[in-house]
Amino acid sequence: MSMEVVRAACHFCHGNCGVLVYVEDGRIVRVEGDRENPFSKGYICERAEHAVRWLYHPQQLKHPLKRVGERGENKWKQVTWKEALDEIAEKLKELKEKYGPECLAFCEGTYRSDQVWARARFASLFGNPQNVVDPGTICFCCDRAVDKAICGYPLNFTAELDKSNCVVLWGTRPTVEREYDHSWRLFEERLIKDKPKPKLIVIDPRFTEEARYADFWLKIRPGTDAALALAWINVIIEEELYDKDFVEKWCYGFDELQKHIKKYTPSWASKLTWIPEEDIVESA
Ligand code: SF4
Known part of the structure; x- marks a missing residue:
């Protein structure tokens, strides 16, 4: 049995806390905060603590599933990527022809603007790059608006509290x-x-x-x-x-x-x- 400790950064969110990843015989067994990381200094939140469970969870989605029962019945069948993509493309084409490209909206987690290149490219090709929504409106857009009004630039990630x-x-x-x-x-x-x-x-x-x-x-x-x-x-x-x-x-x-x-x-x-x-x- 061999145990290796790998120094890494958590990417569940933009904090990128420093973590130590314990790997036993090629399998991750534990993730803990890295006290030597100059920024996070050992801090991690629950997401990183549960990273191992998340990674190896038996219900981790690894292939496309198609609903076969009624909504909420939790009945699914596995389909190939080709089947999934063909069916989705067919439906989107139908909707676009019937209602126009504006009928489609994209909802994503923290809005990353067009840095999320795959969504940006797809939305542009579909003919509707505008309909993108995210929870940022209540999460951070308000303080960015104030930053911009006062300083001309969003400061919330650049204000150096530690030097103030x-x-x-x-x-x-x-x-x-x-x-x-x-x-x-x-x-x-x-x-x-x-x-x-x-x-x-x-x-x-x-x-x-x-x-x-x-x-x-x-x-x-x-x-x-x-x-x-x-x-x-x-x-x-x-x-x-x-x-x-x-x-x-x-x-x-x-x-x-x-x-x-x-x-x-x-x-x-x-x-x-x-x-x-x-x-x-x-x-x-
Ligand atoms: S440990 Fe939590 S706060 Fe730190 S980067 Fe990961 S998700 Fe973000």
Whole structure:
């Protein structure tokens, strides 16, 4: 019996956590987190933990199956790839002739745009490259839209939390929502080890796991986030805490913003958000 340990990366999602794969006589027997991986540092989620069961599961789909019973009856027969492809092609041709190419929609996991070349090529040839849907609209499109509006580019995979000296977690919980995002893990390590530690501001009505480390946990009244943002801008401008060179060089409309923001004082925001006025000022 020979056991080999192979260093690899998990590809179940884009986190690519480092893993150690234990192979016994040519068969994988265990997958565990690689503590020496500089990003994931031993972390893996349930998907990688169950990778072996998934790989060797007797119901792993290895060939085309055709339903022979009613929907939900779970009755199938094995067919060849040729039979499957011919039948699908025939049906698609029929649908396209009858209803046009727009009758077909493609639903996929995390939308990868046309990097999923096989789907992109097929959809183009079918005459309908547009009808592609995915769960990204609730998963990440919203924060990408905000990133683009503010910075012109989606930052969610490039923000270097681990190198930041002050991080604001606003409506996000990296420990549960972005388990694949290793930059939070590295930042968390700094929160524990660094002296002085980087600053963390958590804006959340609930006391979250992340809030344990927070310099400010702002218990905001749900639905009043914009008031807090306006009051922060007010303090930052009034107390001249902003980077003047940056504003001079890169910002348009700063004078108008300066006038506009005057009325959104911390005391005004405090009444709406239920956050004490002094916490708004100090956290800004
Ligand atoms: S978060 Fe889980 S699925 Fe994603 S790469 Fe890491 S172990 Fe794999």
